[in-house]
Amino acid sequence: MSNVFRKLIRKELGEANYYRYSSFIKKNIVNRNINERINDNQIIFNDMYEKLKYHDMNSLSKMYKRLNDTMLLAFRISKNFIFAFLVYLLASIYLILRSMSPELTAISLILVNICFIYKVYEFISNKFCYVDAQIILVYKAVLDRLILNNQKRIDDERFD
Secondary structure, eight states: OOOHHHHHHHHHHOHHHHHHHHHHHHHHTTOOOHHHHHHHHHHHHHHHHHHHTTSOHHHHHHHHHHHHHHHHHHHHHHHHHHHHHHHHHHHHHHHHHSOOOHHHHHHHHHHHHHHHHHHHHHHHHHHSOHHHHHHHHHHHHHHHHHHHHHHHHHHHHHHO
8 A cells, every 4th residue: 555645646647657756756865955956856847747738728627636635635644643543542442441252352452453553554654755745746836837827828819
């Protein structure tokens, strides 16, 4: 399972492009100079722009909507983790304090722990995805630019 940003980038731009962008960012992540990082992002921006510039306004709008939905999902995963932790804690305490057979209690606790481990993995993979977040920010900037340029072109055609 990968984080939601990685899934979106792979779906929208392709697996090969995702690996190319992520390896480029990973390779250049040690650059502490802000100007070099901006230049790296500009290279990725230009590549994405060239790949997406021929899309029509409708498909760009759909891509932008999927991006917003993904960003909201990542936010929701982070926000709801404390709730999942509290439910896990309360369920574990309840199962331990409830007088059931030890075998049933153990099975129940194992199942609750498996569910919580999944939630922890989901939270950590979405919380600490610096490379994918960098790519998403560039992708958002490309979509913003393309939509703005298309909107200007449509407005110019309407006034001509």
